[in-house]
Amino acid sequence: MTTNDQIEHEEEVTRRNFLYVATGVVGAVGVVSAAWPLVDQMNPSADVLALASVEVDMSSIPEGQTVKVLWRGKPIFIRHRTAKEIARGVSEDNDPMKDPALDKDRAQKPEWLVMIGICTHLGCVPLDNTEFQSGEYGGWYCPCHGSEYDIAGRIRKGPAPRNLEIPKYEYLNDTTVKIG
Amino acid sequence: MGSSTYVPKSKAGKWFEERLPIMGLIHGTLGAGYNAPRNLNYWWNFGSLAGFMLVVQILTGIILVMHYTPHVDFAFRAVEHIMRDVNYGWLLRYTHSNGASMFFVVVYIHILRGMYFGSYKSPREVLWFLGLVIYLLMMATGFMGYVLPWGQMSFWGATVITNLFGAFNFYDGMGDSILHLLWGGFSVDNPTLQRFFSLHYLLPFVIVGVVILHIWALHLPGSNNPLGIDAKGPGDKIPFHPYYTAKDAFGLSFFIVIFALFIFYMPNIMGHPDNYIEANPMVTPSHIVPEWYYLPFYTILKAVPDKLFGVIAMFSSILIFFVLPWLDGSKVRSAKFRPATAFFFWLFIINAIFLGYLGTKLPSAIIINMGGGIDALTLGRIASVLYFAYFIVVVPLVSRMESTKPVPTSIAQSVLDARKEG
Ligand code: HEM
Ligand code: FES
Numbered sequence: 001m002t003t004n005d006q007i008e009h010e011e012e013v014t015r016r017n018f019l020y021v022a023t024g025v026v027g028a029v030g031v032v033s034a035a036w037p038l039v040d041q042m043n044p045s046a047d048v049l050a051l052a053s054v055e056v057d058m059s060s061i062p063e064g065q066t067v068k069v070l071w072r073g074k075p076i077f078i079r080h081r082t083a084k085e086i087a088r089g090v091s092e093d094n095d096p097m098k099d100p101a102l103d104k105d106r107a108q109k110p111e112w113l114v115m116i117g118i119c120t121h122l123g124c125v126p127l128d129n130t131e132f133q134s135g136e137y138g139g140w141y142c143p144c145h146g147s148e149y150d151i152a153g154r155i156r157k158g159p160a161p162r163n164l165e166i167p168k169y170e171y172l173n174d175t176t177v178k179i180g
Numbered sequence: 181m182g183s184s185t186y187v188p189k190s191k192a193g194k195w196f197e198e199r200l201p202i203m204g205l206i207h208g209t210l211g212a213g214y215n216a217p218r219n220l221n222y223w224w225n226f227g228s229l230a231g232f233m234l235v236v237q238i239l240t241g242i243i244l245v246m247h248y249t250p251h252v253d254f255a256f257r258a259v260e261h262i263m264r265d266v267n268y269g270w271l272l273r274y275t276h277s278n279g280a281s282m283f284f285v286v287v288y289i290h291i292l293r294g295m296y297f298g299s300y301k302s303p304r305e306v307l308w309f310l311g312l313v314i315y316l317l318m319m320a321t322g323f324m325g326y327v328l329p330w331g332q333m334s335f336w337g338a339t340v341i342t343n344l345f346g347a348f349n350f351y352d353g354m355g356d357s358i359l360h361l362l363w364g365g366f367s368v369d370n371p372t373l374q375r376f377f378s379l380h381y382l383l384p385f386v387i388v389g390v391v392i393l394h395i396w397a398l399h400l401p402g403s404n405n406p407l408g409i410d411a412k413g414p415g416d417k418i419p420f421h422p423y424y425t426a427k428d429a430f431g432l433s434f435f436i437v438i439f440a441l442f443i444f445y446m447p448n449i450m451g452h453p454d455n456y457i458e459a460n461p462m463v464t465p466s467h468i469v470p471e472w473y474y475l476p477f478y479t480i481l482k483a484v485p486d487k488l489f490g491v492i493a494m495f496s497s498i499l500i501f502f503v504l505p506w507l508d509g510s511k512v513r514s515a516k517f518r519p520a521t522a523f524f525f526w527l528f529i530i531n532a533i534f535l536g537y538l539g540t541k542l543p544s545a546i547i548i549n550m551g552g553g554i555d556a557l558t559l560g561r562i563a564s565v566l567y568f569a570y571f572i573v574v575v576p577l578v579s580r581m582e583s584t585k586p587v588p589t590s591i592a593q594s595v596l597d598a599r600k601e602g
Binding site (some may be wrong): 145160 | 339340342343344360362363364365366367369371375461462463464466467468482485486490542543544
């Protein structure tokens with residue numbers, strides 16, 4: 001191409017090539033930084049993030065019962081496990097599992113099982129089979145596509161890939177936990 | 181799409197046409213200026229019916245929005261308010277909710293018509309793509325609309341479907357990041373409802389845009405026809421108006437009668453009773469089923485034991501329609517002259533309906549009971565394999581190996597022959 005002051009040779013890096021690429025790069029950076037707020041607004045907002053923890057007094061939950069509390073829009077299962085249930089969970093520690101875990105690693109105190117009550121397949125709330133130790137594994141059964149969890153919330157059967165998730169929680173005193 | 185043959189009758193019309201030739205555009209697209217093959221049968225009615233349904237959904241939708249509130253605390257009540265208090269609110273809502281189903285019925289027939297008569301084949305591939313894009317947009321729109329009444333099925337349908345995207349968990353935490361971005365929170369909640377509302381309002385207008393492209397792409401080669409041969413001479417074609425406008429209007433009146441039967445006599449037959457219970461994040465209904473128009477794909481999802489591959493299989497089952505023009509290697513378009521193709525086409529339809537039926541069942545439900553008993557999961561796996569086999573094995577082989585029946589030389593010839601015989 002001919003310009004007023006010089007003749008460009010092929011494969012030569014000219015000032016024009018440089019300006020062309022530099023403009024393109026600056027333009028691309030501009031477009032991406034302008035687009036980012038449009039995408040990031042979709043992420044959880046400050047007020048949603050602020051609802052990050054709940055405190056639960058568990059003293060009123062009798063042995064052998066589960067309560068559900070809502071945390072971040074999801075149910076949390078708090079199960080007061082009986083000695084028999086804990087024994088069963090431990091005795092199955094070495095059974096074949098998709099997501100192997102020991103019973104003792106599933107709860108800070110073995111009698112209090114605290115889990116997110118959301119099936120790790122596609123997010124349904126599993127039904128409680130614990131009361132009569134019904135079903136093959138005596139834990140939770142997901143009605144949506146048939147996943148079965150045992151008495152420690154470990155996935156034993158069905159399409160769900162992982163054990164019921166354990167949220168971050170800490171004991172504030174003997175019977176009160178702070179979730180989140 | 182335009183036509184230079186349009187001559188405005190009035191002086192004012194002429195004045196306007198010189199400044200904006202829009203009447204000529206309409207005349208050449210949907211009027212007397214567009215010549216269509218003379219042998220189109222009633223299966224060609226479903227394109228204009230789909231257009232009609234799009235208009236119905238947009239009209240009723242815009243009116244519903246005037247009485248609706250997209251907020252978790254008010255949405256369910258707003259829909260009850262529409263049903264009980266708003267004048268003719270029940271009619272508008274039932275028209276919109278049954279309208280979505282009718283829209284899908286019409287579009288499914290429209291797509292299958294294209295499959296049977298080879299309308300996806302050269303030179304209409306882009307036309308076919310644009311149709312599939314419309315279909316995908318409809319699926320998204322219908323899904324997000326179903327969330328708006330904020331009933332139990334709304335909530336749990338939204339939960340299960342959005343969770344599909346969590347399967348793309350290629351590094352630790354990626355799946356969750358995607359989900360939090362989609363939900364605007366840690367579960368389906370108010371931010372989710374509000375963004376779905378915004379998109380549910382927007383997407384139908386995007387569909388309108390793609391429909392315009394679809395019709396543009398149609399008018400370059402012109403309509404296909406039941407014989408699948410190119411319309412050549414003037415003897416092969418007739419003006420769209422008045423011939424097909426009249427035929428389409430007749431079909432439309434028939435269709436409206438059926439539509440009205442649903443609205444007035446069985447308005448909830450395609451819905452689910454659980455959606456009249458307000459959304460409750462603590463309790464999942466004992467049995468979640470999607471809207472009927474998603475059922476075959478839902479069965480394919482359930483058939484695969486792995487979460488990620490289940491999701492991939494489900495999306496592939498729809499995306500595979502995009503490569504159909506190349507899977508089919510036949511020189512003849514219409515299945516009228518391809519008996520083996522027609523045979524397998526009907527098997528495909530039966531299998532797809534069966535997949536849909538299985539979608540309503542729990543995986544463990546026993547479907548065939550002969551001593552042992554075969555459950556829905558096993559049958560779903562077989563039917564899913566057959567579904568893909570149709571595209572990957574049957575169509576490529578049959579279309580290349582089949583000896584086709586003789587194809588008429590022209591549309592006019594075929595019409596005249598039929599007249600002589602009849
Ligand atoms: C492609 C076109 C459309 C389809 C397939 C569609 C589909 C649906 C569906 C399936 C529902 C749930 C109905 C129910 O069970 O109650 C719904 C609800 C709703 N749609 Fe649409 N829609 C479309 C266009 C529109 C448009 C353009 C608007 C607004 C301008 C709109 C506004 C609404 C509103 C406010 C609701 C909630 C009220 C209700 O549930 O009846 N829709 N839509
Ligand atoms: S959501 Fe629980 S098995 Fe699918």
